[in-house]
Amino acid sequence: MVNFDWTALQNEAVRHLQALIRLETVNPPGNEALAAEYLADILRDEGIEPVILEGSPGRSNLVARLRSADEAAPLLLMGHTDVVPAEADHWTHPPFAAEIADGYIFGRGAVDMKQMVAMELMVMLLLRRMDVPLRRDVIFMASADEEAGGEWGAGWLVDNHPDLIRAEYALNEGGGFAFEVGGTVFYACQTAEKGYARFALRTRGKPGHASVPHNDNAVIHLAAAIQCLGEQTLPVHVTTTLRTMFETIGETQTPEVRAALQTLLDGGGLDPDSLPIREDLRRTFVAMLHNTATPTMLQSGSRVNVIPSVAEAHVDGRIVPDQTRESFRAELEAVLGDQAEIEFLDYGAPLESGPDSPLFEVIRQVMMETMPGAVLVPYMLTGATDAKHVTRLGTQVYGFSPVLYNPQVEHFGLAHGHDERIAVDSMGFGTHTLFDVTKRFCQSNA
Ligand SMILES: [Zn+2]
Structure with missing residues (x-):
């Protein structure tokens, strides 16, 4: 040696x-x-x-x-x-x-x-x-x-x-970074990654001269569809990584915090004040529990005095492990109804290696020895x-x-x-x- x-x-x-x-x-x-x-x-x-x-x-x-x-x-x-x-x-x-x-x-x-x-x-x-x-x-x-x-x-x-x-x-x-919940330091080991399923959200309407407004304007339809998407949280999907992570964190916490984490796992939504963690981490936790759809780009029209017949948003979609483009589309359609067309643009599958593996166990042991008191938790990256x-x-x-x-x-x-x-x-x-x-x-x- x-x-x-x-x-x-x-x-x-x-x-x-x-x-x-x-x-x-x-x-x-x-x-x-x-x-x-x-x-x-x-x-x-x-x-x-x-x-x-x-x-x-x-x-x-x-x-x-x-x-x-x-x-x-x-x-x-x-x-x-x-x-x-x-x-x-x-x-x-x-x-x-x-x-x-x-x-x-x-x-x-x-x-x-x-x-x-x-x-x-x-x-x-x-x-x-x-x-x-x-x-x-x-x-x-x-x-x-x-x-x-x-x-x-x-x-x-x-x-x-x-x-x-x-x-x-x-x-x-x-992974490899740490965060604190209720006085305990947790080191993250990434065992899952969300996939991406980006899509175009498209609305159609009647073209016309902008000086004569009508109520079938593709731009206005798109605004309504985006607002609808922004106001909804898609259903909760608890993966092995998430369950193990929240349960491991919960073991070190007060009964109230443990109950709040359990509520999250049960799909009960999250009271923003119920977890004693930083705001950015809380948002990350919530993103890990759902497929997400974030509008990032808008495209419509060619002249200010012309009502266009088509309006389009590009939406950054992220899906949790075990979800597919098809299941994601079904969730989006449940929110949007027939307000807009969805066309997928690119796709990367979600991944999950899970915390039950000899490598995860070795990392856990090494961290226990080098950082006494710190706890290794599985973690899901929301990016790719x-x-x-x-x-x-x-x-x-x-x-x-x-x-x-x-x-x-x-x-x-x-x-x-x-x-x-x-x-x-x-x-x-x-x-x-x-x-x-x-x-x-x-x-x-x-
Ligand atoms: Zn990198």
Whole structure:
């Protein structure tokens, strides 16, 4: 057993994160080749030979593998190297300089998700340095294009090189952060992801001259349909992840809070004041319980003096695990009646790996030891990640990107926001935690 100098390793992880932030891999255009080359150099220096695969020019994906002696199915450490754009004017520190201030590393990608890419790189290096005997292969994938859907990244790898990344389990972005309910700190492990089913909401009416109003105006019909959609909450669907999450939280709470959580599970709606948690988290909890339909774009008319015959809204639909486009359509039609036509535009299936798995259990044990008093709960992401691609290979994906709990920092708003940042000591904590989880899950007992 090697005793690592975790302070030195934290510094090393921070250096890799800073280097990655400074490589501008804003998608579009991506240029993830910059990150892939950087990671490849580091891996090669320590005797791990990676493969770089270009989905399209400049859109490089990196895959590296530590081989096991055994047959047990691999663990995939997955990450994406692209980031969303940043409006530099709104940042306290420049978004691609990776400056350290007040104990934080500032930069686009600091929590989504160059930090985890750096941690996963460290896990690969440490397993190698320790020569840990493995019973599962450990695969590291740093892919392109996640922020635009993964067509040239994880999606492309799954379609074109599935054998390189096929794994039984994967660790991904998504969870790993903590939140507090009634004095207890909960660390989230993402075991489910909502799917998306975006649609056009379309109304029709009679065209005409705007100087002579009539009551069959497509624009007015659309406004009514959108209002109707906005006023309704769609039915509750309790998944395994949600039930386990709410019940686990409930066990630590007062009878009143436990009862409020139970009311939520029973479909009784939520009194906004009944849960002692932050407003954003409460809204997230509610979104996890329902399919949602959020209108985001409007399109109608070509001239101000012409009543158009068609009006259209684009609606961002999100569906919970076990729901389908068809069941979602039925819910929407129950609300809208025949007020509007629904045409689905794109679709990504919801996912659920569930909390009953050896990987979830290993994460739970590691967290119990490193964060006594904190409780691991399964969690559902309301957005979508590259998990949607990787699960096509039968992989069970768990979102666990560890970050130290800090009640002062609103972790949710950081990804894609201004002043995206991660605490320096979270890099040490996250690297250590991911290493412990990976080692415990993959090392051979022999
Ligand atoms: Zn991400």
